[in-house]
Amino acid sequence: MASLTITQASCADDYDPNSMPVDKARAFIHQFLDPVTATVRVPIRTALGRVLAEDVISPVDVPSHRNSAMDGWAMRFADLEPGAETTLQEIGASFAGKPFAGPVGPGQCVRIMTGGVVPEGADTVVMQERAIAAGRAITFSGGNKQGQNVREAGEDLEAGSIALRRGRMVRPAELGLIASLGIGEVAVYRRLRVAFFSTGDELKAVGTTLGAGEIYDSNRYTLHGMLTRLGCEVLDMGVVRDDPRALEAAFREAAAAADVVITSGGVSVGEADFVKGMMEKLGEVVFWKIAMKPGRPLAYGKIGPAHFFGLPGNPVSVMVTFYQFAREALLRLMGADPVEPVPTFTAKCTAKLKKMPGRTEFQRGILTRADDGSLAVRPTGEQGSGILKSMSDANCFIILGDRVGNVEPGASVEVQLLEGVV
Numbered sequence: 160m161a162s163l164t165i166t167q168a169s170c171a172d173d174y175d176p177n178s179m180p181v182d183k184a185r186a187f188i189h190q191f192l193d194p195v196t197a198t199v200r201v202p203i204r205t206a207l208g209r210v211l212a213e214d215v216i217s218p219v220d221v222p223s224h225r226n227s228a229m230d231g232w233a234m235r236f237a238d239l240e241p242g243a244e245t246t247l248q249e250i251g252a253s254f255a256g257k258p259f260a261g262p263v264g265p266g267q268c269v270r271i272m273t274g275g276v277v278p279e280g281a282d283t284v285v286m287q288e289r290a291i292a293a294g295r296a297i298t299f300s301g302g303n304k305q306g307q308n309v310r311e312a313g314e315d316l317e318a319g320s321i322a323l324r325r326g327r328m329v330r331p332a333e334l335g336l337i338a339s340l341g342i343g344e345v346a347v348y349r350r351l352r353v354a355f356f357s358t359g360d361e362l363k364a365v366g367t368t369l370g371a372g373e374i375y376d377s378n379r380y381t382l383h384g385m386l387t388r389l390g391c392e393v394l395d396m397g398v399v400r401d402d403p404r405a406l407e408a409a410f411r412e413a414a415a416a417a418d419v420v421i422t423s424g425g426v427s428v429g430e431a432d433f434v435k436g437m438m439e440k441l442g443e444v445v446f447w448k449i450a451m452k453p454g455r456p457l458a459y460g461k462i463g464p465a466h467f468f469g470l471p472g473n474p475v476s477v478m479v480t481f482y483q484f485a486r487e488a489l490l491r492l493m494g495a496d497p498v499e500p501v502p503t504f505t506a507k508c509t510a511k512l513k514k515m516p517g518r519t520e521f522q523r524g525i526l527t528r529a530d531d532g533s534l535a536v537r538p539t540g541e542q543g544s545g546i547l548k549s550m551s552d553a554n555c556f557i558i559l560g561d562r563v564g565n566v567e568p569g570a571s572v573e574v575q576l577l578e579g580v581v
């Protein structure tokens with residue numbers, strides 16, 4: 160990582176805080192992400208959802224022995240007639256976990272099941288669908304290849320080779336793979352601590368009664384959910400009033416306790432000025448108007464060693480900016496490497512979409528399979544940035560890039576799935 164400061168980077172010629180393209184904001188943030196380094200050794204089940212801090216080296220060959228990929232018979236390839244049937248004598252059986260003791264000689268074969276050790280002398284397996292058994296005399300069809308249906312020891316992974324690289328997020332497949340090597344513990348990075356709070360005088364906690372003009376604080380719940388699913392250690396700091404002293408104290412406390420501070424609200428025009436003033440004292444923070452909808456205002460910076468994401472207040476904007484900026488950044492900070500962007504693909508849009516060129520829109524969509532098997536997507540309905548139901552009803556974002564204008568029914572649009580994103 161360069162020793163570039165946020166202030167230096169934000170003085171670049173093409174840097175415009177009032178119209179920041181989504182990609183540029185992402186790339187800007189990327190320059191400052193320094194992953195956690197502390198590691199901890201954990202039993203493999205505990206590693207689920209965490210990031211490997213060391214390569215996992217296979218202590219064994221996988222598979223550990225030459226074995227059959229099919230149910231059938233094992234024999235010497237040299238004994239099979241190239242273009243005609245061959246009858247061989249069955250001398251025993253090799254089942255998974257119960258190998259045949261002894262070699263297979265000329266004119267002989269051994270009954271073998273999937274996973275069974277291929278006996279010494281044998282080099283080929285003929286699957287049972289290509290054989291006819293009459294007692295111990297087994298007749299095989301012609302047209303075989305040497306080595307067919309035989310999995311060599313170490314074919315998947317050789318002893319001493321890297322099974323999984325440092326930086327890999329452990330999912331159920333990795334748990335199984337690590338277990339298959341006989342390894343019971345792995346080194347993972349310590350969990351990323353993320354402190355978050357909501358800002359706003361109008362916000363009330365769930366379980367209290369609303370007064371005039373008040374609303375329930377929902378952002379702390381969506382953030383709790385997204386951060387938890389991402390695998391972060393969460394520190395919920397509640398609601399902080401729009402009061403400079405209370406905010407300053409909250410920022411200081413959060414930055415001292417966590418690797419990352421995430422807030423919602425307080426970065427829109429008007430409110431930003433007052434947070435801006437405070438940030439000049441506390442750290443180095445840039446305030447952007449991103450060329451996107453929803454989620455226009457966004458702040459990013461450092462408060463001491465802690466990274467700061469100032470997300471907008473609108474409930475949908477919080478989720479969209481989290482998915483589009485915070486997710487990738489947090490994964491990098493967690494030590495994940497490489498971090499792939501969430502893939503996008505195209506689908507046919509079945510409705511008309513209103514869209515202004517010059518900004519990226521993340522409309523909430525419902526992706527389905529049409530009768531002809533193709534993918535079809537439609538918007539969830541009202542797309543206001545306060546309508547959380549549009550996120551709840553959606554299973555994808557319809558991403559309409561900067562240059563895209565109105566979309567007519569039947570046009571192809573870019574789609575990004577929400578499920579499994581965090």
Ligand code: AMP
Binds near residue numbers: 359374
């Ligand atoms: P702000 O960015 O603070 O101007 O907030 C924008 C809009 O989002 C306002 O209508 C706020 O009332 C609403 N809002 C802000 N924070 C929250 C929250 N934690 N939960 C629900 N709505 C919020």
Ligand code: MG
Binds near residue numbers: 359360425430472
């Ligand atoms: Mg506010």
